[in-house]
Amino acid sequence: xxxxxxxxxxxxxxxxxxxxxxxxxxxxxxxxxxxxxxxxxxxxxxxxxxxxxxxxxxxxxxxxxxxxxxxxxxxxxxxxxxxxxxxxxxxxxxxxxxxxxxxxxxxxxxxxxxxxxxxxxxxxxxxxxxxxxxxxxxxxxxxxxxxxxxxxxxxxxxxxxxxxxxxxxxxxxxxxxxxxxxxxxxxxxxxxxxxxxxxxxxxxxxxxxxxxxxxxxxxxxxxxxxxxxxxxxxxxxxxxxxxxxxxxxxxxxxxxxxxxxxxxxxxxxxxxxxxxxxxxxxxxxxxxxxxxxxxxxxxxxxxxxxxxxxxxxxxxxxxxxxxxxxxxxxxxxxxxxxxxxxxxxxxxxxxxxxxxxxxxxxxxxxxxxxxxxxxxxxxxxxxxxxxxxxxxxxxx
Amino acid sequence: xxxxxxxxxxxxxxxxxxxxxxxxxxxxxxxxxxxxxxxxxxxxxxxxxxxxxxxxxxxxxxxxxxxxxxxxxxxxxxxxxxxxxxxxxxxxxxxxxxxxxxxxxxxxxxxxxxxxxxxxxxxxxxxxxxxxxxxxxxxxxxxxxxxxxxxxxxxxxxxxxxxxxxxxxxxxxxxxxxxxxxxxxxxxxxxxxxxxxxxxxxxxxxxxxxxxxxxxxxxxxxxxxxxxxxxxxxxxxxxxxxxxxxxxxxxxxxxxxxxxxxxxxxxxxxxxxxxxxxxxxxxxxxxxxxxxxxxxxxxxxxxxxxxxxxxxxxxxxxxxxxxxxxxxxxxxxxxxxxxxxxxxxxxxxxxxxxxxxxxxxxxxxxxxxxxxxxxxxxxxxxxxxxxxxxxxxxxxxxxxxxxxxxxxxxxxxxxxxxxxxxxxxxxxxxxxxxxxxxxxxxxxxxxxxxxxxxxxxxxxxxxxxxxxx
Numbered sequence: 001x002x003x004x005x006x007x008x009x010x011x012x013x014x015x016x017x018x019x020x021x022x023x024x025x026x027x028x029x030x031x032x033x034x035x036x037x038x039x040x041x042x043x044x045x046x047x048x049x050x051x052x053x054x055x056x057x058x059x060x061x062x063x064x065x066x067x068x069x070x071x072x073x074x075x076x077x078x079x080x081x082x083x084x085x086x087x088x089x090x091x092x093x094x095x096x097x098x099x100x101x102x103x104x105x106x107x108x109x110x111x112x113x114x115x116x117x118x119x120x121x122x123x124x125x126x127x128x129x130x131x132x133x134x135x136x137x138x139x140x141x142x143x144x145x146x147x148x149x150x151x152x153x154x155x156x157x158x159x160x161x162x163x164x165x166x167x168x169x170x171x172x173x174x175x176x177x178x179x180x181x182x183x184x185x186x187x188x189x190x191x192x193x194x195x196x197x198x199x200x201x202x203x204x205x206x207x208x209x210x211x212x213x214x215x216x217x218x219x220x221x222x223x224x225x226x227x228x229x230x231x232x233x234x235x236x237x238x239x240x241x242x243x244x245x246x247x248x249x250x251x252x253x254x255x256x257x258x259x260x261x262x263x264x265x266x267x268x269x270x271x272x273x274x275x276x277x278x279x280x281x282x283x284x285x286x287x288x289x290x291x292x293x294x295x296x297x298x299x300x301x302x303x304x305x306x307x308x309x310x311x312x313x314x315x316x317x318x319x320x321x322x323x324x325x326x327x328x329x330x331x332x333x334x335x336x337x338x339x340x341x342x343x344x345x346x347x348x349x350x351x352x353x354x355x356x357x358x359x360x361x362x363x364x365x366x367x368x369x370x371x372x373x374x375x376x377x378x379x380x381x382x383x384x385x386x387x388x389x390x391x392x393x394x395x396x
Numbered sequence: 397x398x399x400x401x402x403x404x405x406x407x408x409x410x411x412x413x414x415x416x417x418x419x420x421x422x423x424x425x426x427x428x429x430x431x432x433x434x435x436x437x438x439x440x441x442x443x444x445x446x447x448x449x450x451x452x453x454x455x456x457x458x459x460x461x462x463x464x465x466x467x468x469x470x471x472x473x474x475x476x477x478x479x480x481x482x483x484x485x486x487x488x489x490x491x492x493x494x495x496x497x498x499x500x501x502x503x504x505x506x507x508x509x510x511x512x513x514x515x516x517x518x519x520x521x522x523x524x525x526x527x528x529x530x531x532x533x534x535x536x537x538x539x540x541x542x543x544x545x546x547x548x549x550x551x552x553x554x555x556x557x558x559x560x561x562x563x564x565x566x567x568x569x570x571x572x573x574x575x576x577x578x579x580x581x582x583x584x585x586x587x588x589x590x591x592x593x594x595x596x597x598x599x600x601x602x603x604x605x606x607x608x609x610x611x612x613x614x615x616x617x618x619x620x621x622x623x624x625x626x627x628x629x630x631x632x633x634x635x636x637x638x639x640x641x642x643x644x645x646x647x648x649x650x651x652x653x654x655x656x657x658x659x660x661x662x663x664x665x666x667x668x669x670x671x672x673x674x675x676x677x678x679x680x681x682x683x684x685x686x687x688x689x690x691x692x693x694x695x696x697x698x699x700x701x702x703x704x705x706x707x708x709x710x711x712x713x714x715x716x717x718x719x720x721x722x723x724x725x726x727x728x729x730x731x732x733x734x735x736x737x738x739x740x741x742x743x744x745x746x747x748x749x750x751x752x753x754x755x756x757x758x759x760x761x762x763x764x765x766x767x768x769x770x771x772x773x774x775x776x777x778x779x780x781x782x783x784x785x786x787x788x789x790x791x792x793x794x795x796x797x798x799x800x801x802x803x804x805x806x807x808x809x810x811x812x813x814x815x816x817x818x819x820x821x822x823x824x825x826x827x828x829x830x831x832x833x834x835x836x837x838x839x840x841x842x843x844x845x846x847x848x849x850x851x852x853x854x855x856x857x858x859x860x861x862x863x864x865x
Contacts, residue, residue, distance in 0.1 A: 255484075
């Protein structure tokens with residue numbers, strides 16, 4: 001317990017977040033609801049890893065359905081180190097216990113967890129890695145990504161799991177993706193989004209500044225730009241994410257599998273008691289919020305508007321990426337988080353999501369590398385990996 | 397005051413696809429054991445994603461063509477959320493924002509019924525309640541089976557129009573291979589209101605949910621008309637917009653619990669399913685694969701020399717017309733084939749209480765061939781047909797086993813004729829004394845001896861020759 005919810009093979013080198021299915025191994029998604037849920041099949045990403053010869057070490061602990069900051073809402077003993085919140089998979093990579101892990105990024109949790117543990121996590125372009133076999137919440141933005149301690153390891157694992165899968169209707173048609181660490185960083189132009197930089201605390205700003213200096217030392221230019229829709233992107237993604245999550249977790253109703261309340265008088269009571277007893281506070285808040293934004297009379301001004309904002313944000317970010325190879329931003333507002341009162345979870349995650357929302361809502365690839373975030377245009381993962389690889393070498 | 401009915405229909409029809417709408421489980425097919433036809437996707441397990449069945453989309457487009465609709469070449473799927481144990485994901489995938497077909501019509505001859513839209517959606521499962529153990533079971537076999545919902549405009553003015561429309565819909569959909577439209581596989585929600593004749597305003601509407609039998613639909617509409625008129629004229633009750641059900645035992649509608657109807661379905665576009673774009677090429681491919689309509693078929697049959705009324709009956713049912721087409725293709729004369737199907741086959745169907753024609757066209761063609769070629773008598777042909785309907789026998793083997801051949805040896809007929817003459821002295825004498833009727837009696841005896849075989853003309857000839865010797 002703690003880091004692994006279930007150990008599969010002690011000599012394994014890759015961990016799988018517990019929001020991703022491995023055949024016959026319980027997949028809890030960090031929720032009491034799925035405490036004893038054994039999936040009948042493995043996720044496509046897991047199948048591909050195994051086919052490529054990787055041995056799965058176990059199922060890493062996650063926050064309930066992956067909705068939180070970095071794993072603190074897990075029903076199963078969340079991980080903390082020195083009194084600070086840590087993500088299980090990221091911390092296992094940081095400790096060198098595994099080479100890499102795969103996880104689902106739906107609202108930034110793995111990107112934040114990587115930053116808090118000083119490792120990397122890539123959320124690739126939406127549609128490049130199959131979502132078949134993940135405990136899906138925010139279908140329009142979630143992606144399976146890779147945790148590792150170097151850009152080189154990320155490149156290896158991502159190259160294995162990316163590629164078309166006919167079992168996922170949102171999977172893009174390209175069969176295979178080739179990633180590289182060797183793009184010419186010296187000719188690249190990178191920009192920092194002023195509005196996001198200003199939202200971070202001093203330590204985080206210092207990290208960004210230091211990272212910018214290293215990029216410059218590689219010959220790239222770094223400039224500051226303005227993006228006037230970061231808060232709209234944050235709120236819009238919050239709406240879409242919560243609505244989709246509310247809808248997707250509605251299948252966890254105590255009827256077919258998962259937790260069922262021991263006593264009930266009728267079907268309504270079975271639903272209400274099972275879900276009340278098995279879901280944590282953040283999931284409940286997300287369900288209520290998601291339900292509200294889809295309700296009659298609210299749909300036009302909430303959900304539908306969020307869809308329209310998504311388009312505007314995409315256009316504006318794409319416009320920046322027409323002039324720059326990559327965007328550099330904070331991935332968390334702070335460098336560490338103390339455990340907090342669960343009743344504040346919804347606001348807490350919302351507040352932090354301003355940094356992670358743009359890649360989530362646009363589907364653009366993002367790399368959380370050593371405490372900062374790099375964003376590039378669709379399919380330009382190699383730009384991100386080459387920058388991170390170059391920066392790693394300046395540190396070596 | 398005279399009142400008129402204003403009725404609109406929402407008709408759900410199961411599509412004839414080999415697999416379900418979003419997974420590869422078998423789709424429309426015969427009843428199985430509960431939960432035989434279920435996978436992680438259609439039972440709502442996490443991790444599975446929907447992948448659209450292309451054939452279902454094509455069938456829906458065909459339905460659009462049949463009903464003169466405009467096809468939306470950009471169409472999307474949406475989620476409709478509600479909790480019920482027969483709905484494993486707690487949402488149904490349907491089309492709310494961009495239905496696949498819009499603005500069509502169905503011509504009922506005197507009147508036209510507008511079609512507002514046709515949309516594709518998945519069916520729900522089935523609950524089975526066991527009173528003995530006070531337990532409810534869920535059967536997901538039907539979950540995610542593809543349906544189309546055909547939404548009419550409120551253009552019906554009588555129960556008869558509704559029934560005519562539904563019959564026509566059924567035959568059109570069967571013809572195009574869109575749906576088998578089997579018993580219970582076509583379900584209707586009937587929206588009904590009443591207003592003074594000539595008025596343009598709409599009255600208070602009730603919706604009668606989930607009706608599948610035509611006679612019940614008719615009865616429910618008649619019941620509602622009386623209820624609404626009574627409420628308006630005699631203030632028997634206060635009409636409210638509500639959803640009702642038909643109670644077939646009490647022969648009346650009753651309101652559903654308010655709770656069931658107050659739901660907010662929280663529709664939103666399904667992010668797991670990309671919009672479907674039907675380009676011109678695909679659209680034309682689907683159009684080219686459309687079979688002839690019932691009207692076109694009937695017209696074609698008339699050209700083949702079949703009377704209008706008979707052509708209409710043949711064309712109205714796919715099984716009848718399919719059998720007819722095949723039998724004719726095997727070389728049978730069209731008029732003869734029509735008469736065998738409409739008289740003899742339908743006679744057998746009536747006798748055996750069958751709702752559809754189930755006969756191998758090759759067997760029917762062989763029977764017709766034998767009768768027309770004089771190999772067996774028409775009476776014998778009917779006997780074989782009856783055996784085919786009952787036990788699906790082999791035509792030639794059955795004829796042989798039962799000595800049905802009309803071409804029996806003439807010497808055997810002569811032998812039988814002589815035998816009958818020898819055994820019926822009285823009748824022979826009568827005949828010789830001029831009683832013509834006696835001839836008929838002797839003829840009957842010979843036929844009886846030959847068990848209906850042998851050409852009647854030959855028998856008569858021989859009998860006369862022997863008697864006149």
